[in-house]
Amino acid sequence: MSGVAGRRAVAAVEARDVCKSYRGVDAEPVLALDHVSLRVEAGEMVAVMGPSGAGKSTLLNVLAGLDRADSGTIAIAGSDITGMSDRRLTALRRERIGFVFQGFNLLPQLTAAQNIVLPFELARRRPDPQRLDRLAKVLRISDRLSHRPGELSGGQQQRIAVARALLPAPDIVFADEPTGALDSHSSAELLGFLRDAVDREGQSVVLVTHEDSAAAYADRTIQVVDGRTR
Numbered sequence: 001m002s003g004v005a006g007r008r009a010v011a012a013v014e015a016r017d018v019c020k021s022y023r024g025v026d027a028e029p030v031l032a033l034d035h036v037s038l039r040v041e042a043g044e045m046v047a048v049m050g051p052s053g054a055g056k057s058t059l060l061n062v063l064a065g066l067d068r069a070d071s072g073t074i075a076i077a078g079s080d081i082t083g084m085s086d087r088r089l090t091a092l093r094r095e096r097i098g099f100v101f102q103g104f105n106l107l108p109q110l111t112a113a114q115n116i117v118l119p120f121e122l123a124r125r126r127p128d129p130q131r132l133d134r135l136a137k138v139l140r141i142s143d144r145l146s147h148r149p150g151e152l153s154g155g156q157q158q159r160i161a162v163a164r165a166l167l168p169a170p171d172i173v174f175a176d177e178p179t180g181a182l183d184s185h186s187s188a189e190l191l192g193f194l195r196d197a198v199d200r201e202g203q204s205v206v207l208v209t210h211e212d213s214a215a216a217y218a219d220r221t222i223q224v225v226d227g228r229t230r
Contacts, residue, residue: 010078012172012204013063014039018072020055020062032058033069034227042077042171045198045205047215050224056208057102057176059224063206064099064174065089077171094123098165100175104157106149112156113145116164127167135163138193154181162190166197172204173197179214191217
């Protein structure tokens, strides 16, 4: 893959010695991330793989600033988010980060189009209608924009979620099992679109997946086992 060719000196995201724990069912602490360090370059697509419960989704949430690390540092495009206020972190996520959730996270009372532009509404910004039209055509959702999530298939909802993440043209996109609700043909289309965002627009993509076929679209793969990367 050619996405790493246009690297910049500042990493898209960099984690150093990051730890994250949570309370298990018996109230005992569980170490989800154990001194994790990694670096994703600008214009690079990285797949994160590993067994269930290894810490992949936790890693993605912490890197994207959706959850706080217990220790260590995380920088997005050179900005240390570790001690950043919630307000500043929210602003940074809106401006620089796109996130595709495993469970879609679409608001059921809004139409597909309203869900896609919601980040712009919250930031009081105006979306680019031409980019929205292009995304809708490539993701094959142009005829579904007036529908609500309950009227859409799982695959259609996933494509709506991807359009929402990509519409602001973020520096980096975090995607948690984005092909989980898609058939093989739709998965290939979506992964090709993410690959194109890396190669043509210089965006970075961090993709959690359990599928080797999805990881093949990435420049490299990071394995997570027992909360550690290798």
